[in-house]
Amino acid sequence: MTVVYDWLIGPFADFSFMRRALVACLALSLGAGPVGVFLVLRRMSLIGDTMAHSVLPGAAVGFMVAGLSLPAMSLGGFVAGVVVALFSGLVTRFTPLKEDASFASFFLISLAIGVLLVSTHGSTVDLMHVLFGSILGVDDTSLLLMASVATLSLGAFAVIFRGLVAECFDPSFLRALGARGGVYHTVFLILVVLNMVSGFQALGTLMAVGLMMLPATAARFWAREVWSLIALATAVGLLSGYAGLVLSYQLNLPSGPAIVLVAGGFYLFSLLAGPRDGMLYLILRRRHLRS
Amino acid sequence: MPALIELRDLTITYDRHPAVHHLSGQFRQGSLTAVVGPNGAGKSSLIKAVAGLHKPSQGEVVFHGAGPRDLAYLPQAAAIDESFPISVFDVVLMGHWRRAGAFRPMAGAMREAAASALHNVGLDGFEHRPFGSLSAGQRQRVLFARLLVADCPLIMLDEPFTAVDSRTTADLLRLVERWHDEGRTVIAVLHDFEQVRRHFPETLLLAREAVAWGATAKVLTTENLLAARAMSEAWDSEADICRGAA
Known part of the structure; x- marks a missing residue:
């Protein structure tokens, strides 16, 4: 009994930094769940990745102006992310370039500016911090930021949910009725950037996408409606956060990759055993059809 | 005219x-x-x-x-992501967009209208089936039910x-003719x-x-x-x- 306690609960009971990290993971998962699900549904999975990278120069500018200050870096990151999303959106709309290509172009420019800024004005340690985050170093300010972003995201999703689902399913039907589908897309992109910024302090820009996408892709093998996908993705995110922190504490691993790898484990397990077109299911069904 | x-x-x-x-x-x-x-x-x-x-x-x-708001549009089948995770009933309910928009609740009469539209396209009992699990003909029936609900x-x-398939085509053509008769x-x-x-x-x-x-x-x-x-x-x-x- 004590072994179980020592493994699963002890770290959080003993250390406040572990409790903060856990709360941070909970907050992140609440926002990242729906964001990830809609990114998958809109076939924008890789755009999450590009958005994560594009946040970097903004965070670097924030760092140059105010030092290692989370609000400044977050604000900078948010602005950079929205600018990239905005320009990419305009290019997609007015030129033949497709959405993924225009996002890729702008994020690469943005990333290069970011690396340039960090390497001329900061140290490599700072760059590592932005790229990989440090969930064990989460303070009150960042916790507040993550909780606010999660609250705002859930509220915003509640408001745009019907429109966003209808627009994902069949944009032409809505637009023919005079609905402004573009509004939902824009609000959604802003939510993506917000959650990315909220995640980069804890997990870093690279790992934050992991907590967004892996639970969503895992949920795809179990759930069959948007709301249940979101519920499941959020639950997987929460569990991954908790289990990743436990593993990172007990086995002395870096926490960000540990969390994302647990989420990756959930994904691989779902891919194998999920009842909605999981591999075992497909194999069994083929056998059934043959006999 | x-x-x-x-x-x-x-x-x-x-x-x-x-x-x-x-x-x-x-x-x-x-x-x-x-x-x-x-x-x-x-x-x-x-x-x-x-x-x-x-x-x-x-x-x-x-x-x-x-106005353009009175216009219901059915895109080519290829324009709709058939693997989208949504139930048949929710697809049909989208037809209420003109009245319900993004926020107003869809209760009572609106749900009844959707159920009766499904009945009219011959898909009674399909409410909770995932849209993606249907055949091409059944999916088209669902989209016609959405047009019925839109009532444009x-x-x-x-x-x-x-x-x-030809049987679905015949059924749906009857709906088109009914729309024509309704003016x-x-x-x-x-x-x-x-x-x-x-x-x-x-x-x-x-x-x-x-x-x-x-x-x-x-x-x-x-x-x-x-x-x-x-x-x-x-x-x-x-x-x-x-x-x-x-």
Whole structure:
């Protein structure tokens, strides 16, 4: 009994930094769940990745102006992310370039500016911090930021949910009725950037996408409606956060990759055993059809 | 019957290549019109422009007495992500958008309307099935149920019967005829001339320009069809960039 306690609960009971990290993971998962699900549904999975990278120069500018200050870096990151999303959106709309290509172009420019800024004005340690985050170093300010972003995201999703689902399913039907589908897309992109910024302090820009996408892709093998996908993705995110922190504490691993790898484990397990077109299911069904 | 939709010198281009070229004419209120023509004749482009989904590069679409909000549009089957995780009932409920919008609750009467629409397309008991698990014909029935719920005076269908089995086609054609009897204006892009002759009183034969437009029997003549094919082939080899009215 004590072994179980020592493994699963002890770290959080003993250390406040572990409790903060856990709360941070909970907050992140609440926002990242729906964001990830809609990114998958809109076939924008890789755009999450590009958005994560594009946040970097903004965070670097924030760092140059105010030092290692989370609000400044977050604000900078948010602005950079929205600018990239905005320009990419305009290019997609007015030129033949497709959405993924225009996002890729702008994020690469943005990333290069970011690396340039960090390497001329900061140290490599700072760059590592932005790229990989440090969930064990989460303070009150960042916790507040993550909780606010999660609250705002859930509220915003509640408001745009019907429109966003209808627009994902069949944009032409809505637009023919005079609905402004573009509004939902824009609000959604802003939510993506917000959650990315909220995640980069804890997990870093690279790992934050992991907590967004892996639970969503895992949920795809179990759930069959948007709301249940979101519920499941959020639950997987929460569990991954908790289990990743436990593993990172007990086995002395870096926490960000540990969390994302647990989420990756959930994904691989779902891919194998999920009842909605999981591999075992497909194999069994083929056998059934043959006999 | 007065004109409901008037096309004034309409030109629709993609990358400056005209898909529809200086087309003028009108769809009368309560008319049931088939839009036919060779591949690449601009049929889909035309109804997308009328539905407000593609901006014409020249000319305009004028509505008389109906707004774009009165227009229900059924896209080509390929435009809908069939693997989207949504239940049949939720798809049909989307038809209420005009009344419910993004926020108003869909309760009571609206749910009953959706259930009765499903009944009308022969899909009783399919409410909770995932849309993606249905056959192509059943999916098309669901989308027609959504049109029923939308209850719009103006209905535009882009290749509604492509890849749909013959029994479903017959059932859905009965709905189209019912809409016509109810005085709604229906415009459909079609391929099957036999079907058009039997069910659609009016036809627009399109080959980027109107080859003929009017009563179906007068439009679908051998000469006109040959002319349409010749025009469409000429377009392909000839100057592709619009140089204004010829």
